[in-house]
Amino acid sequence: MNSRAIRAKCHLPANGFSGVWTSYLDSLLNCFQAKAAIRDACLRFPGSLFTFSLLGQWVVLAKEKEHVRELYNAPEDVLSMESAAEELLQLRHIVGPLFSDELYHIPVIRTKLNLNLEDILPPLLDEINSAFPDIIESQISEGDWASIKVLPAFSRIICRATNRILVGDSLCRSDEYCKLANGFTNDVLSVGPVLKFLLPKFLRPLAGMAYRSMFKHQKRMEKLLTPLIEDRRRLRQSSASDMPNDMLSWLMETSPSYEGYSVESLSMRMLNVNFVALHTTTKTFTHAVYYLASQPQYIPILRQEVGQQLDPDDLTTWTKEALGRCVKLDSFLKETLRLKGLGAIWMPRLAVSDFDFSDGTHIPSGYYVAAAATAVHEDETLYESAHEFNGLRFASMRQESTASDGPENGKNWQYRMTSNSESYLAFGGGRHLCPGRFFASIEMKCLMAYLVLHYNLKMLEDGVRPPDEWFGPTSNPARNGKGR
Ligand code: HEM
Structure with a gap:
């Protein structure tokens, strides 16, 4: 060094x-x-x-x-x-060469997922509507406050909702599958740096092999995905129109056709998509919940806005356009990502x-x-009171820009959650700009809209946001932060 x-x-x-x-x-x-x-x-x-x-x-x-x-x-x-x-x-070493050698999930996200955002909304909403009662409601007795561990609760909800769009309703509700999908990301993020920084180069392949044979992430994913892949192969031969419209089908259309190999390849892609999608969305959403629960003045503001656009009893009103009109909600999530990336x-x-x-x-x-x-x-030269959380910061900027230059002006775009610039790096930039940001934005908006329409929340200690956990350059929302 x-x-x-x-x-x-x-x-x-x-x-x-x-x-x-x-x-x-x-x-x-x-x-x-x-x-x-x-x-x-x-x-x-x-x-x-x-x-x-x-x-x-x-x-x-x-x-x-x-x-x-x-x-x-x-x-x-x-x-x-x-x-x-x-x-x-x-x-x-710790996942295997196939993990990074094949990257066909990236164009699939860029094209198929992004083009299907309207079509995947109904299953996404269906999953959110069943995951909240299963995971949150079950901890609350009627009319009462309950103390909920925020990170584990939302990590399960987000794993289910995301995987409804990746693999469909049977697997996304399987505890074994969600444990694998969530655990894989955590394992890689914690073990990878240990190998890199604590072991000499010549020992890393050996340690990686030992780690792989202990955790068997890919083999476990293969075992879970094989029945689904076989079903879909049968469907493909009978009538393509019955094929589920999800990530597994899109990947199958793109994957190498040699059957014996493609299960291995598809399983690795599914691990990779979960790797990029789950911890990012879970961390961001948990931070947003901590902001909302510690600054509850935002609850009625967001509730009023989403209540005007989305009917909780009629999910057909929850369209991409209606979600797009929830400008304050978009701003709240964008501001969360600005301060808590x-x-x-x-x-x-x-x-x-x-x-x-x-x-x-x-x-x-x-x-x-x-x-x-x-x-x-x-x-401070880029953002006024840059250290302070202002959930409506970007909504106000959007409003000012609309008032001065009209609603369709080019500048308006930069205040939306999914936009990026050299001053806003939440989703990266350039050729590796996050292709999953449109899906992440829609998913988090649906989750937050559901949350404010159905629940009140506050921190166990009123107004106190639990401190983030830092190690080196990475930060995480508090693991044991509890809300009510
Ligand atoms: C709030 C949620 C998310 C955040 C904050 C986030 C952030 C990022 C960032 C910063 C990068 C760029 C990394 C770099 O340039 O080094 C990135 C890349 C990527 N993200 Fe996301 N992401 C999120 C959700 C998702 C989701 C849901 C998916 C998939 C459905 C996804 C798929 C990807 C992929 C495949 C790449 C790599 C793109 C490439 O190499 O060209 N992300 N993400």
């Missing part, structure tokens, strides 16, 4: 100590204060890229608009997202060949580069 540091410091400013051993100390300290240390570095080196040490790894961080734009627009064969994810999470550092890229930013900063091959996302989202 030190030699890298010295090389990096030749042409880039670096935070923290500059000595040989003290830079290791920094690297450790930053694990416990990454967000604050990055913010301080941004203030110390305004306008410049800088290096930041974390767990024995140097990362070049971008915060200025031009740097962020160049980072996410750089070609994959120069600044590579796939290589960064592969290296940082050691996916080849996935962590302090996003869009990691590994330089697989040398890269030069337009200001002349040279990034040698082998370096990691990423965006200092929380520093961007909490920048």
